Every structure is written in C-alpha cells, then in structure tokens.
Amino acid sequence: MKRKEKNGAANRLYRIFIYVVLCTLAVCILVPVAWVFLASIKQNSEFYGNPWAMPLGFYWQNFVKAWNSANMGEYMLNSVMVTVLGLLILLVVALPAAYVLSRFKFRSRRFFNTCFMAGLFINVNYIVVPIFLMLRDGDAALKSAFGSDFLLNNLFVLALVYAATALPFTIYLLSGYFSTLPHDFEEAAYIDGAGYGKTMLRIIFPMAQPSIITIILFNFLSFWNEYIISMTLMSSATGQKTLPVGLLNLMQAQQAKAEYGMLYAGLVLVMLPTLILYICVQKKLTQGMTVGGLKG
C-alpha cells in the first residue's frame, strides 16, 4: 500500500516535470513568433527601450510603409503569381505523368520511374548555378537573334523552374497513391466507351483528390518560402522580386538605417499567409507528413 502511494507521488512529479518541459519548448517557439507580431505595430522609438514592453498602440503605419515604400505589396503580388503559376504547371504536368507511370504498361516505364526516383536526390541548391548559366546563355543567344531576352528576370520561367524541381517528389507521391487504386474503375469506363483521356480526367483524378490536396499544401509552402532560386534567377536590381527576396534585401538594408517597425511588418506579411493556411489545415499537414516523410 505504502509503495503504491510513493509511486503515485513520483508519477505526479514526473507528469509535472513533463508539462514544464513541454511548455518551455512551446514557449520557445511561440514567443519569438508572437513577439514579431507585436513588434510590427510598435513605433520606431519603442525599439530602443525594453524589448519585452508591450506596444503602446496600434501603429499601422508600419504596414502601410512596408506595403508602399518598401514595395512589399508588389513583391506579394509577384509571390502570389509565381506560387499559383508554379502549382498549376506542376499539377498539369505531374498528374498525367504519374498516372501513366503507375498504371500503364510500356517498355521504358521502369527507366522513367528510376529517373524520377533518382531526381529525389538531386538537390536544388547544387544545380541553381548551372540553371542560371543556362538561362543567361539562352538570353544572350536570344538577344543576338531577336534583340530581346526574356529568360532571366521572368516570373513565368521562375514558376517553371519551381515546378520542374518539385516534379520528382510530386510524381513519387502521386504514383504511390495511383497504384493502390483497383483497375476495375478503368475497365468499367472503357466498356462504357470512354477514351483514355476522359477516363483519366473524369474518373481517376477526382478520386485522387486527397493526395492532390496534400501536394498543393506542401508545394505551396515550399514555393512561397523559397528564396535561393528566386534570388539567383531574378537578380536584376530593378526587376521583379518575390516576397522572401524582397524581405531579405530589406533586412540587409536595415543594418544601415534602422526602420525596425517596417521590417517586422514585412516579416508578418511573409509569414501570415502560411500561418493562416496552417491553422486551417494543420490536421491534414501533420498527417500528410507520414507520406511525405522523406522530404527533408
């Protein structure tokens, strides 16, 4: 009896200890993020005092300044365009390819499957320099032939590169799903007289909706947050930029002149869309991770 009591006390102590540790970790994550949100509505003079002080009021001017004079509005529009375009291209290209690769029998199928699998191991950061050089050489050739170039500093090309680099992972994920579907669906459709294309569009794709949503989620996050490719391919000083690159430039400019409020407003503008999306779909994202677990 006595032993049991002692056990109970130790148990309770252990549970309290666990809660303390977990809460500490949660605080470590939440506080910096929340701090940025609070800092984004502080006036510039408030940044020289105690960093833990609450903002004196809502100073929305920071957001107006970030949106207009730091061009964040324009960058936001660019980011939205690149992300949406990239996702569209990716879906249009990857869905049929994954379908064919997982459900049709043809001679070179194994070869292509292996190629795309190998693509999972190609790291975008290694190949960004050759991609840049390829596009620059292409631009030079275009300029001498037609007098104008459009490969670098082009949002559409950037979206194309994003889509291409996301292909292996996307095809891998979709093929895995498609190959679990029974073949009866197609047989029935063919008997009813539907062609291959119609069967694919009307029968198979609607069934793949859950994995399509997973793909959109993961790639939205990676396209929206990406900055190395964007920085390299959109390097012109006067050209269009995506939001993370714009923010990075703003951060580096901060070292000279201190406009902290505007900087934190910019940070909020970049992370707000991802946070809102996350809060809406967090269940799906943390569950979908087991399938996408390979993506570091």
Added chain:
Amino acid sequence: MKNHKGYGRFVILCLTPAVVLFFIFMILPTLNVFRMSLFQRGAYSPTETFVGLDNFKALFQDASFIRSMQNTILLIVVVTLITFALALLFAGILTREKLRGQNFFRVVFYIPNILSVVVIAGIFSAIYKPENGLFNSILSLFAGHTVQVLWKDAPMVMTSLIIAMIWQAIGYYMVMYMASMSSVPQSLYESANLDGAGRIAQFFKITLPLIWTNIRTTLTFFIISTINMAFLFVKAMTSGGPNGASEVALSYMYGQKDAGLYGYSMAIGVMIFLFSFLLSAAVNKVTKREPLEF
C-alpha cells in the same frame, strides 16, 4: 486493352511534358555541375577552357574552403545529434503519456517548419540583437547587470546558427516520430510494465528498436538536408560573416559563383556532392541493424 488504338500515343502525350521539364531543369544542370568542374569559364563570355583537375587541386589549398567544410561538418554533427535526441525524447513522452493538450503541443511544435528561412532569420536577428535583443535581455535579468553578448560575432556565430537550426527542425521530426511511435502496439508496453521495466528501459528496449528503420531513413535525409539548410540559414542570417567565420560549403560555392569563378564553384559543388554521398552511405552502414517487427 493494350492493343487499343492510341494507347502508345496517350502514354507519350502524358509523359512528354514531365520528362522534358525534368530533363532541362534537373538532369541537364546536374550533368553540367560535373562537366563544368573540369573547365574554366570566363565571367561574362560563355567560352570555356578545359583545365582538367586544376580546380580541384586549387580547392585543397584553399583555406577558406577547408574552413567552410569544417563549419559544415560541425553543423551536421551538432545539429543532428541535438535535434534527434530531443525529437525522439519529446515524441516518446507525447505518445506514451496521456497528456492534456497533446494536439496543442503538436500544432505549436510544427510551426517553425512552415516559416520561410528568411522569416526565421528575421526573428533570430531580433533575438540576437546585441543592444536590446531578447536573449541578451534575459541574460541580463539573470546576471543582474547588462550583458552584451555579440551573438553574431566570430566566437558565437556558429552557436547562434546551431540554435536557430535546431529551433527550426525539431518540431518536424518530433511530429514524424510521434506518427511512427504511435503504431507500436500498446500490448508490448503493458507486458513490459508487468515485468517491471521502467519508462526509460521501455523507451530504449521497445520504442527505439521498433522504429529503428524509420530513424535510419530520416537520419540519412536529415544529414543531407542539414547541408542544405545550413546554406539557407547562413545566407539569410550572416552571409558567411564576420570574415568568413560562418561560411558553410554551399554558401562558399554560391559566393564563388557571385565572384564569376564558375568552374571553381562547380568543383566545390562536386566535392560537397561526393561528401554528402559518402557520408550518407557511411551512416547507412553504421546504423544497420536487424529489422524488428511487431
């Protein structure tokens, strides 16, 4: 069905766009990395001269490159060890104990993973600010006087990077291990309880061996992705500074590209590729265990 009219045409139609995109933007550049490492290329003209292994020879005499590799290895070892130890520990606690607010913790721990590295760099520059950053103000509170640790100066800069990288990665791996740990059958723990095994023994004797395959795969991927994330963090937080003290291999490669030394930059790329390939092969070999099933 196979002889159906248009079968082959349909396959080609569906496959061609993906193959073309994949070839132009992934296969071709990858081959180019290896090819260009043997050439010297003018900064502005596309003329290339074959120099054989000269780029690589220069590499081994380049003190900055060696330092950047040292930094990369330091980050890989420290970040991997701490992240994995903490992620496994927390995942073990969260799945084994019936705690209130489990879902809340899961949601919160995953947040850093959805933020852009640029945003994380911004957050941490507020934390590390020397005059009135969050860290220094907490330290001052404990010390009783104003502490001014220069987090981004040479002695501390790698520590600062390590803290930021662990902050970013830990939640993702925790959520992942929670998923695999929850598939370990409860009955195993119950019988272990009857045998008098404590929590710690259960964790090391049951949980870890049973999810070992998962740990192994993620470990390999984590090492490769750390090489990558180190680049993203360094580029956004320190740009390699002060004076190259925080330069990592990929950021050094990128810096050489900015300097117009394309061949040299690609030779660095090849070295990092070989390094990461050998390292993951070694990790795979070292962590090999007889797979257990439940």
